[in-house]
Amino acid sequence: MNRLLTLFQQKKEKVLNIYFTAGFPRLNDTLALAEAIQEAGADLIEIGIPFSDPVADGETIQKANTRALQNGMHVALLFEQLQKLRDSVKIPVILMGDVNPMLQYGTEDFCKKCQEVGVDGLILPNLPMDEYLAEFKPIFDRYGLLNIFLITPQTSEERIRRIDENSAGFIYMVSSSSTTGSTKGISKDMEGYFSRVDQMSLNNPRLIGFGIKDKETFQQASAFANGAIIGSAFIRAIEESENPSLAAKDFVQAVLE
Template sequence: MEPTTSRVINAPATRITQAFARAREEKRGALMPYFMCGYPSAEQSTRIIVAAAEGGADIIELGMPFSDPLADGATVQHAGQIALEKGMTVKGCMEVARQVSAQTTVPLVFMGYYNPILAYGVERFCQDASTHGVSGLIIPDLPLEEAEPLHQAAKQNGLALIFLIPPTTPEERIEQIAELVASGIGGFIYCVSLSGVTGERKELPPHLHEFIQRVRTHTQKYQIPLAVGFGLSTPQHIATVTSFADGAVVGSALVTLIDRSDEKKQVDVVRQYIQSLSQK
């Protein structure tokens, strides 16, 4: 980590670290809902995200819609397609983040694909994300070997670059990711509960606990928080996962909930759902 300059101390990424620390002090896991920027509309997505913060979310992932979302299941793809059809862009995602961050202190993390970031400009993207209230970035299709330009730009702008680790990841690669995350500011590692795409599932994978323990052997010395995502949807899922991990991500279940709710009720329905999952 860099010397403790005021820029690092006040970096947006430290909000992520503080959110995990707060949850740990309260003897619970951090709840991390995912929302697609621009779904069902730009204005409504902003209202819904603020409602999630009010409902008890600790960290909020903001999806950036993309035309070829390799890691997304059908539910999140559907939300992204609608957002794109309604004109959501990277700049529009920045505006959603700005509006949300003006109304809540809950840390925001962009989750999106690398192509739109390259087109926008890596440096400019990180600068704008930082000034629009974002604390970190999750880029599912960015390989470790190609991550250095974004990692450096993120670090220079006080952002955490967060990596995904699926169960098939070899030990050596987990160690490399842990080292890279530790060299940045704040952040966590996103443990993918199973190989494949996002989506709701009734049962958690049987080897999930063992997988998290395996990752923990590489991250413990750096005190990097571990969050679990893909397939979580019920309070029982959250309680189980956070008994051995530091955080739990809920995504597809929220998209489905929004999709099935009348627009006038979506904000209240999301707030209540987050409250039902929150262990506060």
């Protein structure tokens, strides 16, 4: 069974997903960071594929993308770095990014490589659902990959239910219509949206992202969903550290303490 499905069967609440950009802060930090995140107690790792024009990302992750690309990160190198991933990392790992790097690499080859290195799913925010269902789902299924869809406060109930019907793994609940990296925390409007979706009794687990930055906001988000995703705050915690792996452990442990 896919590791994501196993995770959500075994853990129903306070699931912590940590996002970081591949090749950041240094080119060869990717595997060491994944190991540190697991060791600190996170449940799920989301690795961003750097792209020159990332979708919906705020300034922090945009800068991380730029730095990773300047460091020399690219898709083929990422797969090389992940070759020994499953020797040490046992928790689920998903890749997140623009659909274009996958298309440029070749969808079939990309998905095959994901299976080889032990990637469990993909988040491709700019891949339309109809296109995914018609063209990509058979390939994803062939290689055991789950596609994770995003919803926002503006997503209609009809679309949310359609996403739920065509999903496995989890649904990524974007907390607001802004970009990633908000430091304002969780507002009453967000809580209303979380509650509305919660009351829909969806089949899939939900993780809340955007604006989740510390123990307090993680706990708040987890009250309305199965857990949350932290990205920009984690990036800020490791970006200038002399020991990114140690900084990663400290950050995750502080969220979970």
